[in-house]
Amino acid sequence: MKSWRAQVLVCAGAGCVSSGCRKIRDAIVAGVENHGLKQEVKVIETGCIGSCNLGPLVLINPEGVLYQKLTPEDARDIVAEHLAGGKLVERLLYKDPLTGRPVARLEEIDFFKYQQKIVLRNCGLIDPMNIEEYVAREGYQALHKVLTSMTPEKVVDEIIDSGLRGRGGAGFSTGLKWKFARQAQGALKYVVCNADEGDPGAFMDRSVLEGDPHSVIEAMAIAGYTIGSSQGYVYIRAEYPLAIERLEWAIRQARERKYLGRNIFGTGFDFDVEIRIGAGAFVCGEETALLTSIEGRRGEPRPRPPFPAVKGLFGFPTLINNVETYANIPAIILKGAQWFASFGTEKSKGTKVFALAGSVINTGLVEVPMGTTLRDLVFKIGGGIMDKKQFKAAQTGGPSGGCIPAEHLDIPIDYESLTRIGAIVGSGGLIITDENTCIVDFARFFMDFTQSESCGKCPPCRIGTKRILEILIRITQGRGREDDIDRLVELCNNIKDTALCGLGQTAPNPVLTTIKYFRDEYLEHINDKHCRAGVCRRLKKQAAVKIS
Amino acid sequence: MENQGCSCAPINEEDLYPKIEEIINQHRGNQNALIMVLHKAQNLFGYLPGRVQEMVSLGLGVPLSEVYGVATFYAFFSMVPKGRHEIKVCLGTACYVRGGQKIVEYLEKGLGVRVGDTTKDRRFSLNEVRCVGACSLAPAVLVNDDVYAQVDPAKVDEILVKYE
Numbered sequence: 001m002k003s004w005r006a007q008v009l010v011c012a013g014a015g016c017v018s019s020g021c022r023k024i025r026d027a028i029v030a031g032v033e034n035h036g037l038k039q040e041v042k043v044i045e046t047g048c049i050g051s052c053n054l055g056p057l058v059l060i061n062p063e064g065v066l067y068q069k070l071t072p073e074d075a076r077d078i079v080a081e082h083l084a085g086g087k088l089v090e091r092l093l094y095k096d097p098l099t100g101r102p103v104a105r106l107e108e109i110d111f112f113k114y115q116q117k118i119v120l121r122n123c124g125l126i127d128p129m130n131i132e133e134y135v136a137r138e139g140y141q142a143l144h145k146v147l148t149s150m151t152p153e154k155v156v157d158e159i160i161d162s163g164l165r166g167r168g169g170a171g172f173s174t175g176l177k178w179k180f181a182r183q184a185q186g187a188l189k190y191v192v193c194n195a196d197e198g199d200p201g202a203f204m205d206r207s208v209l210e211g212d213p214h215s216v217i218e219a220m221a222i223a224g225y226t227i228g229s230s231q232g233y234v235y236i237r238a239e240y241p242l243a244i245e246r247l248e249w250a251i252r253q254a255r256e257r258k259y260l261g262r263n264i265f266g267t268g269f270d271f272d273v274e275i276r277i278g279a280g281a282f283v284c285g286e287e288t289a290l291l292t293s294i295e296g297r298r299g300e301p302r303p304r305p306p307f308p309a310v311k312g313l314f315g316f317p318t319l320i321n322n323v324e325t326y327a328n329i330p331a332i333i334l335k336g337a338q339w340f341a342s343f344g345t346e347k348s349k350g351t352k353v354f355a356l357a358g359s360v361i362n363t364g365l366v367e368v369p370m371g372t373t374l375r376d377l378v379f380k381i382g383g384g385i386m387d388k389k390q391f392k393a394a395q396t397g398g399p400s401g402g403c404i405p406a407e408h409l410d411i412p413i414d415y416e417s418l419t420r421i422g423a424i425v426g427s428g429g430l431i432i433t434d435e436n437t438c439i440v441d442f443a444r445f446f447m448d449f450t451q452s453e454s455c456g457k458c459p460p461c462r463i464g465t466k467r468i469l470e471i472l473i474r475i476t477q478g479r480g481r482e483d484d485i486d487r488l489v490e491l492c493n494n495i496k497d498t499a500l501c502g503l504g505q506t507a508p509n510p511v512l513t514t515i516k517y518f519r520d521e522y523l524e525h526i527n528d529k530h531c532r533a534g535v536c537r538r539l540k541k542q543a544a545v546k547i548s
Numbered sequence: 549m550e551n552q553g554c555s556c557a558p559i560n561e562e563d564l565y566p567k568i569e570e571i572i573n574q575h576r577g578n579q580n581a582l583i584m585v586l587h588k589a590q591n592l593f594g595y596l597p598g599r600v601q602e603m604v605s606l607g608l609g610v611p612l613s614e615v616y617g618v619a620t621f622y623a624f625f626s627m628v629p630k631g632r633h634e635i636k637v638c639l640g641t642a643c644y645v646r647g648g649q650k651i652v653e654y655l656e657k658g659l660g661v662r663v664g665d666t667t668k669d670r671r672f673s674l675n676e677v678r679c680v681g682a683c684s685l686a687p688a689v690l691v692n693d694d695v696y697a698q699v700d701p702a703k704v705d706e707i708l709v710k711y712e
Contacts (some may be wrong), residue, residue: 018695052684133617200640203681237586238624239680241693279583282678296582296615298621314580357642364684395641411704431683432642445644449678455621459620 002014005040006083008032009059011124013048013210014203014242015364016055022044024056027072031079041083044133047211047246049124051111054094054366059106059124066106067092089209097361097383100401113382116343117331118351119327120367125245128246131253134214142330143218146225147267148332152182155226159329161337163349168194168285168322169397169426170502171348171415177319179307181227184317189229192313192320194290195236195243198282199398200449203351206321208367209239209243212327214251217273219326220331221260224271227319234271235290238280249274255542282399282453287320289455299438300457301501322414322427344370348414348425358395358431359386368413375409378432389434393517398428399446399453400506402513403439422513424506438535439518444472446510449501461504463494468511476536480526485515557608564592568600572607579610582618595626603637631666636690636702640679644659647700648687652676671712 008018010025010323025045032041054068058075060082067078067089068282074092083091093102094109099473103109111541117123126133134140146155160175181189194214197205209216220232234245251273254260276294283289284299292314293299312318328350341349348370357363360382368377374394378384393403396413403422404411413415418425433442451465468491471484491510499505515522524530525539534541568640571588575581585608589600596619605612619625635655652663653676659667666673682688685697689707696707 014680015682016607018682018688047554050582052682055685059634156709197681198678200644200679201683203680203683241678253627277584277587277589278622279625280678281621293583294580294583296580296618297609300619354680355683358645363642400643429641429683431645433645437645445641453678535569 002043004062004093006042007040007061008041008043008083009046009049009061009124010043011047011055011057011059012045013052013055013124013365014240015048015052016057017242017535018468019055021056023072024058024070024075027059031076032083035079035084037083038078044127045129046126047123048207048365049113049170050120050365051210051362052110054364059179059497064105064107066094066104066109068094071154072290074512075192106500107451111364111366111381112149112173112475113151114372114376115367116351116369117367118331118340119208119324119353120211120365121331122215122364123207126212126214126290130202131214131248131250131257131295135257136210138312138330139214140218142333143221143259144265145333146222147265147269152226152228155222155333156182158337159332161333162340163337163344164328164332164340164347165349166322166327167324167328167352167427169400169424171425174321174325177309177321178223178226180307181317181319182308183336184227186317188231188314188316189227190313190318191223191227192291192294192308192318193220193232193234193326194277194285194287194320194322195240195289196233196285196452197237197323198285199242199400199425199427199429201355201357201398201431202315202427203355204365204428206240207355208323208327208353209240209247212242213247214254215330216247217250217254217260217329219329220273221264221271221328221461223326225269227317229319230270230272232271233276233294233313235276235278235284235294237278244275244277250298251275262400281447281500283455283503285501289501290320291366300455301503303500303533316510324428345412345414347416352413352425352428354428354430356382356430356432359434359436360384360432361386370414371412373410374404377413377430378409378477382432382532385432385434387434389436392437393432393439393442393514395431395433395442396434397424397506397509397511398429399450400424400509401426402503402509403442403517405514405517407517422509422516424509436535437533438476438513439521440472440535441476441533441535443511443514444469445478447472447507450507454503454507458500458504459538460495460498461500464491464499464506465504466509467491468495472511475522475525476531476539477524478521478529478536478538482526484526485519485522561593563605565599568592568603569607572603576607577609579608582608582610582615583622586615586619590625595628596628629666629670631670632691633671634643634673634675634690635681635708636675636677638678638680638682638686638690639676640683640686642683642686643679643688647685649698651687651689651699651701651704654704658704672708 005476531539
């Protein structure tokens with residue numbers, strides 16, 4: 001491979017695309033040519049580097065210097081001063097929000113310093129449209145290792161030993177799931193990737209597919225070998241056109257290079273992957289609904305058991321995992337279960353990717369070891385709350401998750417700890433709110449979402465969420481009744497116990513956790529007709545009598 | 549998916565029927581291809597006319613009631629013609645926290661339509677969308693497939709003049 005004096009990585013995640021990164025790339029490419037640096041400097045478009053609020057941004061290697069919030073003129077200066085002149089362009093560096101001092105190197109910036117990248121190991125470092133770059137970073141070596149030197153049983157054992165649990169939200173042991181799918185009997189079997197990332201506020205899977213699509217394809221092939229399947233499907237949201245484009249391209253390249261197709265690595269193993277595009281239905285993120293949708297029908301869930309591992313797509317045993325879960329697999333195979341299990345807590349191993357957004361200063365994509373505290377995520381990586389406001393609540397897991405108040409900021413983020421306080425790790429959406437958010441209206445927002453996304457098949461979800469929504473709307477309009485809170489809790493618990501699928505069973509979580517931790521605010525709305533955040537317009541912003 | 553661009557409101561819908569016939573022929577008798585074919589039809593026509601649904605039903609061997617069932621189940625499919633450009637305001641959680649609802653209200657006022665409707669001149673359709681994954685840059689607005697980040701009402705006007 002040709003060696004370059006410098007590499008300019010231009011972030012082309014969907015966030016930076018919308019900030020105008022294409023113009024930056026063009027300006028850098030033109031500048032490099034004008035300065036006669038074409039033989040020395042390579043310009044690469046990468047997937048998400050992570051700090052979306054700093055976009056458009058470029059990273060210059062090998063020095064690891066990050067330039068942020070660029071215009072095409074800035075890009076020309078970077079070429080003239082940094083690449084040609086060998087001097088840092090200080091005015092374009094990241095400024096530490098506390099000291100105001102410029103920080104040149106990416107790894108010294110707080111946002112990146114505390115991260116541990118396993119899933120995102122290639123994201124923002126390689127050109128996702130060029131398979132060579134994936135291969136150069138040990139790409140498809142895990143597949144080679146599995147096909148040439150591991151039995152399927154050994155793969156299953158490795159995944160079980162690693163302690164990896166499903167990153168889609170439920171947290172079930174991935175290794176066990178693979179074992180069940182392997183043991184199931186069927187004339188055909190399928191491997192499915194759930195890329196229907198529907199939680200509002202979540203973009204982890206989108207970023208992985210945009211930035212490192214081959215890691216998912218490779219993992220699906222490994223899964224195919226392990227369970228005895230030769231066909232995979234990726235079910236991806238139609239709302240993610242860039243991810244679809246890059247994944248399609250990656251599949252085509254993998255076929256050309258014979259990492260997909262017949263007789264992979266000359267071992268007689270056949271495997272191929274096809275894409276199925278969703279059509280805008282949140283419930284299709286539920287695994288049985290997703291499979292029904294791949295079959296071309298209305299995406300309605302069905303009762304489990306039978307689980308997909310026994311009876312799934314087209315009635316055959318099917319292994320279904322989420323994007324982030326798959327992205328972990330090649331790393332586990334290459335580096336071993338023990339290495340993976342050295343990250344995280346006793347029961348939650350490895351790392352978790354979060355989409356950090358809302359009222360924090362640094363927003364974007366972050367990957368941290370399981371067990372990192374919420375406080376570290378919000379204040380060290382997130383840089384604290386914007387505009388010197390107060391932290392109010394962190395919302396994890398989208399419409400299926402819960403609100404975590406300030407008193408639990410020191411909670412370690414892992415499956416068990418969050419479940420204990422009524423929230424969930426979920427798929428990784430993490431929205432931070434400040435005092436401008438009305439907690440009752442926030443709960444109404446989520447219920448409005450789940451209510452309109454309820455597929456209508458089972459009555460608890462179809463009718464129950466509607467009733468909850470009506471009560472919440474009434475409260476936010478100043479027509480709350482004294483027994484509303486009790487009524488909400490009773491309704492919520494009934495729906496949790498009786499709804500058919502995960503959507504309904506978790507829909508009450510935002511309401512239950514906000515009642516648990518912010519009961520005062522509900523009472524203010526109901527009794528005093530007062531909304532302290534000033535969001536509910538029919539209510540007074542100022543309390544008539546000061547509430548102590 | 550080919551042809552992601554907006555091909556709404558063509559001058560002559562009749563010309564499109566041979567094209568959809570061709571697409572249906574590629575999947576003739578394959579019931580599992582229903583959603584895929586509807587995607588392509590929607591891209592072509594900008595919506596799903598009744599006649600197209602009948603053709604799909606016959607071609608794939610799926611009862612018309614089921615075609616209709618699928619077309620109404622998924623938010624991406626529309627039964628009514630849309631404007632030349634589709635504005636989608638993101639109302640995912642991050643956009644909600646950072647004021648997406650205000651953008652909706654501003655657009656409703658400015659365009660004189662409600663969410664879900666199309667302007668009289670068929671220039672714009674206004675819709676809400678549940679998260680496009682641009683949460684770090686909230687609030688986000690999509691016009692066709694272009695994502696605009698950190699939008700405020702003043703920026704909305706600047707964006708819309710680009711679309712005739």
